[in-house]
Amino acid sequence: xxxxxKKMRNIGISAHIDSGKTTLTERILFYSNKIHAIxxxxxxxxxxxxxxxxxxxxxxxxxxxSAATNVSWREHPINVIDxxxxxxxxxxxxxxxRVLDGAVLVLCSVGGVQSQSITVDRQLKRYNVxxxxxxxxxxxxxxxPYRVTQQLRDKLGHNxxxxxxxxxxxxxxxxxxxxITMKAVYFDGPSGExxxxxxxxxxxxxxxxxKHEELLDAVSLYSDELAESYLEGNATVEQIRDAVxxxxxxxxxxxxxxxxxxxxxxxxxxxxxxxxxxxxxxxxDTKALDMSNNEEPVQLYPVEDKPAVAxxxxxxxxxxxxxTYIRIYQGTVKKGLELTNTRSGKRFKVGRLIRMHSNSMxxxxxxxxxxxxALFGIDCASGDTFTEKGLNLTMTTMYVPEPxxxxxxxxxxxxxxxxxxxxxxxxxxxxxxxxxxxxxxSNETIIKGMGELHLDVYIERxxxxxxxxIETGMPQVAYRETVGTSARFDYTHKKQxxxxxxxxxxxxxxxxxxxxxxxxxxxxKGGVIPSEFISSCDKGxxxxxxxxxxxxxxxxxxxxxxxDGAFHAVDSSDVAFQLAAIGxxxxxFEKAKPEILEPxxxxxxxxxxxxxxxxxxxxxxxxxxxxxxxxxxxxTIVEAEVPLSExxxxxxxxxxxxxxxxEFTMEFLKYSKVPTNISEQLKKEHLEEKKxxxxxx
Amino acid sequence: MLRNELIKKxxxxxxxxxxxxxxxxxxxxxxxxxxxxxxxxxxxHIATDQLLQKKHVIHVSFASDTSHIVAWYEDIFKEIAQxxxxxxxxxxxxxxxxxxxxxxxxxxGDTVSKVQNGIRALVKDGHFSADMIIVDGFDFSKSSPxxxxxxxxxxxxLNIEVWFSxxxxxxxxxxxxxxxxxxxKSFQDNIxxxxxxxxxxxxxxxHLIKDHDIIPAKDDLHLKLDPQTLLIAEEx
Numbered sequence: 001x002x003x004x005x006k007k008m009r010n011i012g013i014s015a016h017i018d019s020g021k022t023t024l025t026e027r028i029l030f031y032s033n034k035i036h037a038i039x040x041x042x043x044x045x046x047x048x049x050x051x052x053x054x055x056x057x058x059x060x061x062x063x064x065x066s067a068a069t070n071v072s073w074r075e076h077p078i079n080v081i082d083x084x085x086x087x088x089x090x091x092x093x094x095x096x097x098r099v100l101d102g103a104v105l106v107l108c109s110v111g112g113v114q115s116q117s118i119t120v121d122r123q124l125k126r127y128n129v130x131x132x133x134x135x136x137x138x139x140x141x142x143x144x145p146y147r148v149t150q151q152l153r154d155k156l157g158h159n160x161x162x163x164x165x166x167x168x169x170x171x172x173x174x175x176x177x178x179x180i181t182m183k184a185v186y187f188d189g190p191s192g193e194x195x196x197x198x199x200x201x202x203x204x205x206x207x208x209x210x211k212h213e214e215l216l217d218a219v220s221l222y223s224d225e226l227a228e229s230y231l232e233g234n235a236t237v238e239q240i241r242d243a244v245x246x247x248x249x250x251x252x253x254x255x256x257x258x259x260x261x262x263x264x265x266x267x268x269x270x271x272x273x274x275x276x277x278x279x280x281x282x283x284x285d286t287k288a289l290d291m292s293n294n295e296e297p298v299q300l301y302p303v304e305d306k307p308a309v310a311x312x313x314x315x316x317x318x319x320x321x322x323x324t325y326i327r328i329y330q331g332t333v334k335k336g337l338e339l340t341n342t343r344s345g346k347r348f349k350v351g352r353l354i355r356m357h358s359n360s361m362x363x364x365x366x367x368x369x370x371x372x373x374a375l376f377g378i379d380c381a382s383g384d385t386f387t388e389k390g391l392n393l394t395m396t397t398m399y400v401p402e403p404x405x406x407x408x409x410x411x412x413x414x415x416x417x418x419x420x421x422x423x424x425x426x427x428x429x430x431x432x433x434x435x436x437x438x439x440x441x442s443n444e445t446i447i448k449g450m451g452e453l454h455l456d457v458y459i460e461r462x463x464x465x466x467x468x469x470i471e472t473g474m475p476q477v478a479y480r481e482t483v484g485t486s487a488r489f490d491y492t493h494k495k496q497x498x499x500x501x502x503x504x505x506x507x508x509x510x511x512x513x514x515x516x517x518x519x520x521x522x523x524x525k526g527g528v529i530p531s532e533f534i535s536s537c538d539k540g541x542x543x544x545x546x547x548x549x550x551x552x553x554x555x556x557x558x559x560x561x562x563x564d565g566a567f568h569a570v571d572s573s574d575v576a577f578q579l580a581a582i583g584x585x586x587x588x589f590e591k592a593k594p595e596i597l598e599p600x601x602x603x604x605x606x607x608x609x610x611x612x613x614x615x616x617x618x619x620x621x622x623x624x625x626x627x628x629x630x631x632x633x634x635x636t637i638v639e640a641e642v643p644l645s646e647x648x649x650x651x652x653x654x655x656x657x658x659x660x661x662x663e664f665t666m667e668f669l670k671y672s673k674v675p676t677n678i679s680e681q682l683k684k685e686h687l688e689e690k691k692x693x694x695x696x697x
Numbered sequence: 698m699l700r701n702e703l704i705k706k707x708x709x710x711x712x713x714x715x716x717x718x719x720x721x722x723x724x725x726x727x728x729x730x731x732x733x734x735x736x737x738x739x740x741x742h743i744a745t746d747q748l749l750q751k752k753h754v755i756h757v758s759f760a761s762d763t764s765h766i767v768a769w770y771e772d773i774f775k776e777i778a779q780x781x782x783x784x785x786x787x788x789x790x791x792x793x794x795x796x797x798x799x800x801x802x803x804x805x806g807d808t809v810s811k812v813q814n815g816i817r818a819l820v821k822d823g824h825f826s827a828d829m830i831i832v833d834g835f836d837f838s839k840s841s842p843x844x845x846x847x848x849x850x851x852x853x854x855l856n857i858e859v860w861f862s863x864x865x866x867x868x869x870x871x872x873x874x875x876x877x878x879x880x881x882k883s884f885q886d887n888i889x890x891x892x893x894x895x896x897x898x899x900x901x902x903x904h905l906i907k908d909h910d911i912i913p914a915k916d917d918l919h920l921k922l923d924p925q926t927l928l929i930a931e932e933x
Contacts, residue, residue, distance in 0.1 A: 613818030619823070627767075628766075631800075631803055
């Protein structure tokens with residue numbers, strides 16, 4: 001197909017867990033002739049959905065890594081990224097949305113706007129991504145797309161406008177009435193591949209007319225031409241579509257589509273919606289930062305004849321080396337083209353250029369602005385910018401949340417140790433929310449991540465893909481330390497042991513800082529500390545942040561002000577002032593009512609109402625605060641804030657409390673002060689740990 | 698200002714004094730007014746006063762979602778804290794949030810039994826020792842005295858004070874000889890305290906109609922809803 005950027009679409013499929021994203025993507029692949037048979041997530045044929053290529057994904061029936069593919073619909077090339085719903089893999093959604101131009105927000109017709117839909121919506125808003133909503137599972141018992149549309153308005157603040165109304169719901173769901181063409185649309189054939197248009201069923205005519213009017217009322221705001229025609233009573237299909245497109249692109253409007261991916265209903269109309277209403281890459285305003293000019297924003301142009309600029313947004317280490325997914329924002333990337341990695345300054349030649357289809361790939365010779373492709377054998381990190389012809393530009397990178405949970409792991413033998421190191425290196429490169437390091441005190445390898453499932457998946461992958469025989473410790477919470485009040489310090493570092501001495505005195509205040517993790521304020525007057533040693537003081541204070549004195553976790557939320565000090569003409573040095581700052585920091589830290597902070601998770605439990613008492617009790621037992629309960633039909637949705645340390649193993653507890661009928665999601669919310677009794681317990685454990693370590697030594 | 702001082706100075710002490718120790722555990726109080734007059738603001742102020750006294754509150758609403766109720770509490774708490782220059786803002790705010798649960802229901806079908814089950818589950822299984830229940834947005838026009846009796850029984854069983862808001866429609870503004878809005882007439886036996894909110898040019902007057910067994914109530918509260926702060930205040 002000839003390159004025409006106006007026809008190109010880059011879309012993401014995002015939603016709450018179990019809303020049917022992967023099932024929907026499977027239908028998109030089928031109807032666009034990318035695959036020739038439909039396989040289900042957790043299907044009985046043992047094949048699994050195309051986009052869940054990882055063995056673990058197929059076994060667990062969840063998407064772990066986002067997968068890219070490309071299809072063609074009505075001569076529009078569409079790059080599709082299917083993203084995971086589970087919040088532990090939220091980075092996959094972040095990076096997909098960073099490079100996509102539009103999104104389909106999938107909602108369950110029964111569950112409605114669920115907790116993860118709210119998270120995904122927040123991510124869509126962060127990157128200003130225009131979106132369509134697809135209300136899936138209209139064949140399910142209790143399906144109510146109207147209620148879900150209202151929730152889109154109430155809970156997410158969307159100006160949600162129905163593009164369709166359903167013809168029957170639950171087991172009577174047959175198709176939809178298209179409110180623009182005012183035709184009934186049915187999906188015939190064994191897999192819904194034959195689209196049949198018909199007259200609107202009589203019993204739906206009044207409702208369709210009413211919703212058609214509502215649609216015109218809502219969208220005529222975006223087009224004067226439509227508003228005029230509407231008043232004259234002769235609005236055309238093209239005029240309405242044009243107005244919907246304008247409203248969608250300006251993020252003011254969310255067109256709502258209805259159907260059932262599993263029952264093969266409504267997908268083709270959703271694809272029409274993608275090409276009709278979501279933007280092409282040249283309709284997106286993209287700017288890079290000019291590193292040679294004070295990071296001034298520079299406009300990028302999605303045209304072929306400008307120097308290439310591309311963003312590496314996802315890395316995968318496979319059997320043929322590192323695969324780097326890139327989004328091209330400007331110019332053309334060809335085999336043999338020389339590009340520069342702006343961050344490292346390293347130049348490289350484009351070798352193999354790949355178009356991805358889930359885990360299979362197709363070699364191509366070139367790709368143009370707007371496209372999403374992959375490169376082989378490039379050494380880079382996720383978020384790097386590649387440029388051509390001496391451009392020194394960088395793209396703003398994506399939001400990477402801090403991991404909140406850690407786990408000690410140890411290989412059982414030498415071979416496993418070697419393989420574990422390879423695996424950790426790869427996972428760390430691929431996933432910026434997965435970290436690993438060796439704790440020098442305990443000599444243990446620690447892995448950190450976003451939740452139990454996140455770490456579970458990587459341990460399982462180490463076992464399967466790298467044959468690592470591994471032992472794991474108990475999951476640990478990523479605590480933080482801070483100060484509760486302000487305190488003065490006045491510390492002199494003085495050392496004279498032959499040769500040149502060390503001398504530095506710093507005085508000032510350590511206080512809580514609500515604005516950020518660390519702030520350094522220099523209020524030295526009269527040169528009592530020479531200016532060349534001010535940065536040494538800053539460096540000294542900063543070095544204290546890595547490990548607090550209460551239980552050895554990082555120190556956050558502190559502001560250090562220096563306002564006095566002294567130096568010696570011969571004995572003062574960079575090191576002397578760093579050491580003085582370190583001494584001063586800990587001197588004040590002990591006086592400033594140090595506190596331990598713990599991660600608090602936003603927990604949402606969906607339970608049949610009959611079990612709500614059990615659920616509320618289980619949250620109470622876990623030091624949780626119940627914020628709200630919402631009744632949704634036969635279900636109660638409990639929103640709570642619970643310390644992460646209390647949530648380990650909760651899925652098993654919840655299962656037994658509710659006969660396996662309740663589900664929960666959780667995501668990091670905030671850090672909060674640990675209650676005194678817990679704080680004392682943590683201090684005691686830390687002390688015991690230190691004692692046993694020193695015995696070992 | 699310290700918390701204790703603030704509690705002592707609260708205009709809600711006047712409400713308690715004028716109504717012979719307030720609504721009382723096991724009883725129901727009702728704030729009646731037309732739509733948009735400020736019933737929710739008053740109820741949230743009453744609840745916040747309890748929270749500042751370290752008491753626990755369940756707020757039952759029938760809204761489409763709970764976020765705007767949370768926003769009401771945030772606004773009223775902030776207003777009180779600023780107005781009275783409250784010490785330990787963060788600590789008291791966190792404590793208030795911990796001691797408050799919002800329960801949201803759809804008002805159709807067997808709502809009353811669902812509300813009852815939900816509250817009971819929270820108090821008994823959830824070990825939430827509630828002192829007050831606020832029921833905001835309950836539709837008296839679609840309810841029956843028998844259903845209201847369920848709330849009265851629950852209040853007695855759990856020994857909790859309950860406050861309701863009641864919307865009096867503009868076209869149904871009539872009262873009986875004692876000033877009880879006709880819409881509440883059949884419920885009056887189970888209402889301990891009934892306050893009618895009457896909009897005036899500059900403020901909303903809180904008019905005490907029923908004071909336990911005294912109908913019409915003898916004393917006036919001399920309280921108003923201040924339209925600037927949306928807090929209950931003394932009439933100047």
